[in-house]
Amino acid sequence: MSIYVVGHKSPDTDSICSAIGMAYYEKAMGFDAVPARAGEINKETKYALDYFKVDVPELISDAKEVILVDHNEPAQAFDGIENAKILALIDHHRLGGLCTPDPIYINVRPVGCTATIVADMCWRHEVEIPAEIAGLLLSAILSDTVLFKSPTCTEKDKKAAETLAAIAGVELKEYGMALLKAGAGIDGMTPAQVADTDLKKFEFGSTKAIVSQISVMDPEEVLAIKADLLEAMKANAAAKEVSLALLMVTDILNESTHLLVAGEPADLVEKAFEKKVEDNCVFLPGVMSRKKQIVPQMTNAAK
Ligand SMILES: [Mn+2]
CATH class of the missing domain: 3.90.1640.10 (inorganic pyrophosphatase (n-terminal core))
Structure with a gap:
């Protein structure tokens, strides 16, 4: 054999x-x-x-x-x-x-x-x-x-x-x-599948949240369906009984993340990253890691 x-x-x-x-x-x-x-x-x-x-x-x-x-x-x-x-x-x-x-x-x-x-x-x-x-x-x-x-x-x-x-x-x-x-493309994926990618549940202070992450070569391809993604994120938040849904659209090549924000409180995100959420999105240069660059910042902002 x-x-x-x-x-x-x-x-x-x-x-x-x-x-x-x-x-x-x-x-x-x-x-x-x-x-x-x-x-x-x-x-x-x-x-x-x-x-x-x-x-x-x-x-x-x-x-x-x-x-x-x-x-x-x-x-x-x-x-x-x-x-x-x-x-x-x-x-x-x-x-x-x-x-x-x-x-x-x-x-x-x-x-x-x-x-x-x-x-x-x-x-x-x-x-x-x-x-x-x-x-x-x-x-x-x-x-x-x-x-x-x-x-x-x-x-x-x-x-x-x-x-x-x-x-x-x-x-x-x-x-x-x-x-x-x-x-690393979203070819053939539905907005719901994109929003579900690597989804994890967190508690930032009293805020219950989900944070998903999709890593891609071309973030524009994902941002093009942003409206559908936000709907899918809201549905996920409701299903998981959380108030806030975040989706990290991480650009592998340019080492950055477009963070999509659905639900409340959005100002927790603004406080965490010291940036305005515009059109349900914050651009975060240099951010690749949920564990190191999103979760601790959100946790601190909630204190
Ligand atoms: Mn290996």
Whole structure:
């Protein structure tokens, strides 16, 4: 039976593409390895696979021997991992409680992407990377590092991406923009689905609120349906029995957020960010993180 190489549940581009790259590497080393996935692929990953004409890996089921990529916490692994023997772990996350009965091969490094480690393993062992695999590993790096903008991105990621782009025959920036745009657009989504994205409930002092966040490459595309979004936000607020609904429309590339405001008290938002809410919207340059740049400010304003 084959060795399955698999990433985490709710797979992102790194989890899928590193699995494909790592399976390719294992095969080159003489092992019967196949890539697998632990869930449905997202729009961004589909774009990468279509672009480089690579098949979607099979959904994992009753694997006997596995190599884990891009995760190591048992809670993030595919259902049934407890029945499988883990042979190796290739990852760039903190270690989170994995126990094994036998020693395993581990390559965990503090870089921005698992694909950076996979590419490095190929180069170290003189395994030639074909164009389509290079393209997928590149896609993973561009995705995980958000075009090198993420604080987790390292020089190793950048260098690997440049080399992989040359092998894949794509212009790095141009391809990266197209890739992220394919994943971060609202194409095919209803206003209600946009307003529901990553919705969390909070209490700011005595104000009950919901704060959703959608991260996109082109915020204008979202703001174009603002009136419908505000209606959907009001409906969500009523359903969740809160008075205030906020929607962060976060611009990945320009590192800013258009914060849409529905319900009351709107002046809590004005106090939190020292800006006027105009047409149910506040523009917040530099704001990307709900946890660090929205919730504490709202909490303080409510004191
Ligand atoms: Mn990753």
